[in-house]
Amino acid sequence: xxxxxxxxxxxKSAPRRGRFADFIRSSQLRHAAAYVLITFVGLxxxxxxxxxxxxxxxxxxxxxxxxxxxxxxxASFSSYEHxxxxxxxxxxxSVNDLHTTRLLVTDPDGRCLYDSQTTGSAEGKLTxxxxxxxxxxxxxxxxxxxxxxxFTSKAAMPLMAYNRxxxxxxxxxxxxxxxxxxxSLQKTLxxxxxxxxxxxxxxxxxxxxxxxKRMRNVLQSVQRLDDGDYSVRLPSRGNDEVARLGxxxxxxxxxxxxxxxxxxxFVSNASHELKTPLASIKLLADSILQNEMDEATTKEFVSDIxxxxxxxxxxxxxxxxxxxxxxxxxxxxxxVAVAPVAERVLRMLLPQxxxxxxxxxLVCGPAETVLASEDDLYQVLFNLVENGxxxxxxxGFVRMTAETDPEAVTIRVEDSGYGIPNEAKPHIFERFYRxxxxxxxxxxxxxxxxxxxxxxVLRNRGSVTVxxxxxxxxxxVLTLPRPAAERExxx
Ligand code: ADP
Numbered sequence: 283x284x285x286x287x288x289x290x291x292x293x294k295s296a297p298r299r300g301r302f303a304d305f306i307r308s309s310q311l312r313h314a315a316a317y318v319l320i321t322f323v324g325l326x327x328x329x330x331x332x333x334x335x336x337x338x339x340x341x342x343x344x345x346x347x348x349x350x351x352x353x354x355x356x357a358s359f360s361s362y363e364h365x366x367x368x369x370x371x372x373x374x375x376s377v378n379d380l381h382t383t384r385l386l387v388t389d390p391d392g393r394c395l396y397d398s399q400t401t402g403s404a405e406g407k408l409t410x411x412x413x414x415x416x417x418x419x420x421x422x423x424x425x426x427x428x429x430x431x432x433f434t435s436k437a438a439m440p441l442m443a444y445n446r447x448x449x450x451x452x453x454x455x456x457x458x459x460x461x462x463x464x465x466s467l468q469k470t471l472x473x474x475x476x477x478x479x480x481x482x483x484x485x486x487x488x489x490x491x492x493x494x495k496r497m498r499n500v501l502q503s504v505q506r507l508d509d510g511d512y513s514v515r516l517p518s519r520g521n522d523e524v525a526r527l528g529x530x531x532x533x534x535x536x537x538x539x540x541x542x543x544x545x546x547x548f549v550s551n552a553s554h555e556l557k558t559p560l561a562s563i564k565l566l567a568d569s570i571l572q573n574e575m576d577e578a579t580t581k582e583f584v585s586d587i588x589x590x591x592x593x594x595x596x597x598x599x600x601x602x603x604x605x606x607x608x609x610x611x612x613x614x615x616x617x618v619a620v621a622p623v624a625e626r627v628l629r630m631l632l633p634q635x636x637x638x639x640x641x642x643x644l645v646c647g648p649a650e651t652v653l654a655s656e657d658d659l660y661q662v663l664f665n666l667v668e669n670g671x672x673x674x675x676x677x678g679f680v681r682m683t684a685e686t687d688p689e690a691v692t693i694r695v696e697d698s699g700y701g702i703p704n705e706a707k708p709h710i711f712e713r714f715y716r717x718x719x720x721x722x723x724x725x726x727x728x729x730x731x732x733x734x735x736x737x738x739v740l741r742n743r744g745s746v747t748v749x750x751x752x753x754x755x756x757x758x759v760l761t762l763p764r765p766a767a768e769r770e771x772x773x
Contacts, residue, residue, distance in 0.1 A: 310493045314486035321482050325475040333468045337428060340460055344426040348437040348453060351380045352424070355451050359441045365389055365449050367405065370396040386452040387441070388414055395449065409452070413438035417450035431465050433457040496524045503531060512539035551714040555597055555728045559590040566590070600730040603661070604713070607734065612741040613655035617765040620650040620659070620684045620691060627663045628682070631671060639676040640697075642667070646684040652691045652762035654742040659762070662738050662746075663695070665731040666758050670697035672727065673756070690744075690761045698755040707748055711736040 358373050359365065370387045374396055385398040392414060394404040413423045417438035426435040434456055441449040499516065506514040512535055516528035566583045569575075575583070621644075628642045635642050652659065663682070670680035678698040685692050702710060706717045714729040735758075739746045744762035751757040 308490065308494045308497070310490040310497075314490040317486050318479070318483050322479055325479055329468075329471055329475055332471060333464060336464060336467065340433065340464065341426045341428070344433055344435045344455075344457065344460075345424050348426070348435045348455060349422075349424050351382065352422075352437040352439045352451060352453050355380070355385070355453070356439045356441055359387075359448065359451075360443050362443055362448060363446070365395055365441070367395045374398075380453070381455075382453045383456045384452075384454040386411075386414070387449060388418070388452070389449045390418065390447045392418055392450070411438070411452060414450050414452050417452070418447070420447070428461065428464075431458070431461045433461050493524070500524065500527060500531065507531075507535055507538065512542060548713060552601055555714070556594065559593045559597070562590045563587050597728050597730075600728065600734060603734055604730060604737070607737045607741070613657060615653050615655055615742060617651050618654055618656045618659055619648065620652060620693060621646045621648055623656060623659050624663055624682055624684070624693075627660060627667055630664065631667055634668070635671045635680070638671060638674065639678075640671050640674045641679045642671075643679055643681040644683075646682065646693075650684040650686050650691050651765060652742075652744075653765040654744070654762050658738040658742055662735050662760065663693070665735050666695040666760070669727075669731060670695055670699065670756070673697070674699035678755075686764065688764075690763050693760040693762070694757055695760070696751045696755060696757040698751070698753075701750055701754060701756050702748060710748060711746075 355374075355377060358377050359370075362369060362373075365387070374385065374387070382398070385396070386394055386404060386409060387396040388394050388409055392408050392410070394407055394409045397403040397405045413436055416423045417440045420440050422440075423436070423438040426433060428434075434454070436455075437453045439451055440447055441451060503514045503516050514535060516531050518525050518528040518532060566587050570580055570583050624644050624646055628644055632642060667680055667682065674680065674697050680695065680697045683694045683696075685694075700718075702717055706715075709715045710717065711732050712729075713733040715733075716727060716729040735746060739760060739762070742762060744760065746761075747759045749757050749759065
């Protein structure tokens with residue numbers, strides 16, 4: 283008790299962890315952080331890969347366009363054996379505008395015959411561009427570069443006529459439009475990614491906080507339940523895990539409350555039942571001590587004290603039996619012949635039956651065998667026959683019969699006693715229930731015998747019912763499985 287008190291005090295005085303600290307430690311936050319990280323990596327890859335793929339596409343289209351233009355121009359010179367500035371100018375003008383930034387045509391020595399650029403023209407000078415040098419050595423050169431928001435494409439080709447080198451052409455193209463398109467695409471993609479990531483962070487935090495709040499609620503409710511507050515309930519709207527947890531929690535709290543109520547009721551009934559014989563004993567003992575009484579009366583009082591003590595012994599035995607039924611697992615069931623057990627019960631109760639003028643009768647063949655714990659079967663039959671004797675009339679009888687069908691063995695315990703009124707029948711297996719309290723108490727009962735019968739029969743997978751006996755009295759019908767029938771059922 284002391285330990286329990288200290289334990290609960292400790293828990294109350296323990297500093298409550300802040301909600302923020304709880305949230306920081308919550309698994310939900312870790313999940314949210316994982317989502318944010320995964321989406322961040324995904325968006326980062328998209329930002330790197332998408333512009334790179336588009337740039338490569340533009341590179342290849344720029345190169346193809348430059349090659350086409352250079353080849354077109356080179357083809358225009360293929361019918362000339364020798365090139366001079368005049369001829370080149372005429373040919374260039376005869377070709378449609380190629381939309382290049384600069385066009386150069388040189389002779390085989392690299393001297394410039396035509397330059398489309400007027401300011402700083404290279405005409406008449408030796409052009410020392412490496413691309414032209416390569417073209418004059420017979421190699422085609424085409425490449426595109428992207429730098430400072432600008433695509434720069436260069437192409438150089440040898441000019442051949444009748445298998446002879448007559449010069450080289452050089453094309454330069456600066457494309458800012460495509461570069462700007464690429465750069466704006468990059469920027470748009472970046473800002474969309476930032477927006478998406480911000481939204482994901484916001485939603486993740488929001489959902490984590492909501493989930494954490496619900497989980498905190500669950501934990502607090504568990505704590506309250508642990509502290510003995512069985513009225514606590516969780517909201518169970520929705521169908522997600524927390525709602526399902528809430529439903530399971532509510533069911534558990536409900537069941538705990540019921541079993542707590544049953545326990546309290548049991549304790550209060552048991553105390554009441556124990557109090558009555560103890561009070562009688564005290565009263566009788568006080569009377570003996572205080573009053574001058576003759577020997578015969580004293581003996582009578584002492585005998586009454588003995589009877590009350592017997593009642594207490596019987597009551598505590600039954601209480602112990604019920605506690606054992608509640609706490610310990612069922613004993614192993616085995617094939618038990620009914621007849622020997624029933625005979626033992628009748629032998630034990632014969633003196634009591636004789637005292638009350640009740641005859642005991644057994645109709646049971648040796649073949650009747652049930653699958654049950656032998657001790658349980660003995661106790662069940664004992665309680666039923668004892669009741670048959672207790673609640674009987676003088677010259678009455680108690681008869682036990684057993685019949686077997688393919689499924690089960692049916693044992694009937696009939697008596698010619700007072701019978702049980704219909705309104706009491708649904709309650710007679712409840713603990714501490716007595717039909718006629720005065721008569722039952724006189725008979726030494728506390729309303730526990732039939733509840734023990736009920737619990738024992740159930741744990742032996744049987745059933746017990748009560749009905750009126752035709753011609754007056756009560757008939758308890760007990761059904762227990764046969765060993766073979768149950769084995770056939772179990773695959
Ligand atoms: P008790 O210990 O009081 O006999 P039980 O649980 O065995 O308790 O029985 C509950 C009540 O059912 C009894 O108080 C009695 O009123 C009634 N009862 C049980 N068996 C019989 C019977 N064979 N005939 C009439 N009444 C019975």
